Amino acid sequence: MAVLYTSDETRGAVFAERFAAVFPDLPFYQSEAPRPEDVEFLVTWTVPGNVDKLYPNLKLIFSVGAGVDQFDLAALPDRVSVVRMLEPGIAEQMREYVTLAVLGLHRDLPRYINQQAGAQWLVGRNVAAKSRRVGVMGLGQLGKAVLEALSPFGFQLKGWARRQHDIPGVETFTDLGAFLAGTDILVCLLPLTPATTAILDAKLFSTLPRGASLVHAGRGRQLDHQALVDALDEGQLASAWLDVTHPEPLPADHAFWAHPQIVLTPHIASQTRATEGADHVISGIQAFLAGTPIPGLVERERGY
Template identity: 40%
Template sequence: MTSPKTDTPLQILISAPDDAVAQFQPAIAKALDAAGVQAHVAPDLPPEEVDYIVFSPNGLISDFTPFTRARAALSLWAGVDKVLHNPTLTLPLARMVDPGQREGMIEYVTAHVLRHHIGMDRYITASQGWQQVAPPLARDRKVTVLGLGELGGACANALAALKFDTHGWSRRPRTLPGITAHSGDAGLCDALSGADIVVCLLPTTPQTENVLNAATLALLAPGAVVINPGRGSLIDDSALIAALDSGALGHATLDTFRIEPLPEDHPFRAHPKVTVSPHVASLVRVETSAAVIADNIRRGEAGAPFVHLVNRQAGY
């Protein structure tokens, strides 16, 4: 596939909070230049002159109809649930699939799985004297990853490489070497039954709302750990707190929430069995994501299909 050759620079709108614009505007311009695409990247272009929209789906653009010349909307976020049902967004919509973001998610997930597997909190948060406790080997610990897409599949592969008894669940059947894959409603029960650690990496859809609830949490092994770097809507908050309070669950490490920033008075904040991180598990990396944006624009100008297009029916 050859790079496009244009005499007139493309007009690329970047619509995001000021701090994101300050980082992404020069990075995208540099990546486009490296890809051989002449372009002007700016946050304040006339809508009718915009060729591509690069945006963060947090409400800066609510009406896409003025962008009559635009060829695609390219999200800076992996999740697009905030704009998926916007009736004015009829352009091809691509989500962010960033290799740097994927690596960051693998590091976050493996770090917290190993933290709970080894039982590091007993040494970090409490002084218990000289107690030598040997955890099970990874091969004897069942870890289930809910969601086997771009991020979930990568994390499941990393955990399997560490020799965990790795299970995964997805709505549709998938095959990953070294991972016991489940699908459908019955498969969800099999994936969760007896799991020692559960990692939530599903997208937000009507089908995944509260996938971890009182009934499904009861399937886990006693004292199990839940790690959620996916979406806040995946967990029934009240059911999670009840399971933690009863001792059925041992801990929850949560990075995403229904309301963000997480309110200071939220029960998760002060709960002794909850670790809160501020949605940092898989932050977009500027340089690598700028290259993804530039490549999609290059593809569009060369007449090639866009990559990472959102399936609006599936919701991701």
């Protein structure tokens, strides 16, 4: 039995230290294992195509990030379970990032950034928070954390998911059209699945009230780039705040870089903190060995 870690080396050193303290008798390897047949736990961002043959006794794959869409779940052997990262810092950082983005769009920050570049002193809109409807797509750990963080500002909060949720102070929907029609600032925190790929498209943007804005911190492949540019240029959307794109980084000549209504950040909304991430993996292995529920275990049929 052994653990193999194949991600960032600096973070891996922290993982190794934590494992040595908690699991001193469990071999922990970085990059490669001297005996691949001993590997039962793989901590990684990507999985080789021949993972079944390479690690014949593999039991668990731990993603070093919150998402698992980088894995081809259908191609993994049935005996292997996948665990997503539930390091608490991910939710904390997402709360900060989305609050920053929502408040920035609420107070017309893209307009003022653009005006500053042109040495313009022009006063824009001033809309009361209680009149602004903020809707979050995705009501998992991150979506609920974001809604909680936004609550003190007085926004009208809404949430959408495919399954019904009951969240105090939040109007929740399973009807996407009804949710979008009453949303002024849309926040996408959805996991990437076949159903959510390219979900942020021209049809979706046209369903939002004219002049709405977008915060996208889900997955890059959920966004139709040209549809967003068209919606902004036509005035259907007022602005967008993006942390994820596909590809990453964008080509140097991509329209997003210089678009005056887009704020673009390089996928930094949430980053796994090494110590907390290691502790999450350790707790997962402990649960597996004890035969108890594993935190963050992915439902393969749902994709998250």
